[in-house]
Amino acid sequence: MNDLAIETAGLVKTFGGTVAVDGVDLAIARGGVHAVLGPNGAGKTTVMRMLATLTRPDAGTAVVLGRDVIADSKEVRRRVSLTGQFASLDEDLTGRDNLRLIGRLFGYSGRGRATAPRSCSMRSR
Numbered sequence: 001m002n003d004l005a006i007e008t009a010g011l012v013k014t015f016g017g018t019v020a021v022d023g024v025d026l027a028i029a030r031g032g033v034h035a036v037l038g039p040n041g042a043g044k045t046t047v048m049r050m051l052a053t054l055t056r057p058d059a060g061t062a063v064v065l066g067r068d069v070i071a072d073s074k075e076v077r078r079r080v081s082l083t084g085q086f087a088s089l090d091e092d093l094t095g096r097d098n099l100r101l102i103g104r105l106f107g108y109s110g111r112g113r114a115t116a117p118r119s120c121s122m123r124s125r
Contacts, residue, residue, distance in 0.1 A: 002066060005030040006051060010060035013046050020046045023060070030065075052082040 011024040021043040036044045049055035053073040062069040067076045089098050
């Protein structure tokens with residue numbers, strides 16, 4: 001089994017005549033915390049959107065947790081989550097209601113929710 005969480009080869013994305021990502025090669029191991037750093041306009045968000053299957057690459061390959069982002073995009077979306085710099089929560093809703101809303105957006109029906117815990121707590125590591 002491949003121990004890489006993310007592997008890309010020659011990843012390219014253009015928008016009109018602008019090359020946003022030009023041949024990105026990555027090999028990121030599983031089990032760690034990693035950062036994508038660079039100046040504004042470097043293509044960081046575009047790479048992340050391609051890895052999360054939100055934007056289709058123009059060229060190259062990308063594999064996330066052993067799944068190709070093009071051929072197996074549905075399974076990639078089941079295995080990963082992406083959040084931006086700002087959380088998109090409705091401050092007028094409870095935490096549980098925000099989770100229900102997000103679940104509905106992803107097509108979860110709510111079956112099995114009776115077995116879900118009624119409360120959660122945060123712990124220090």
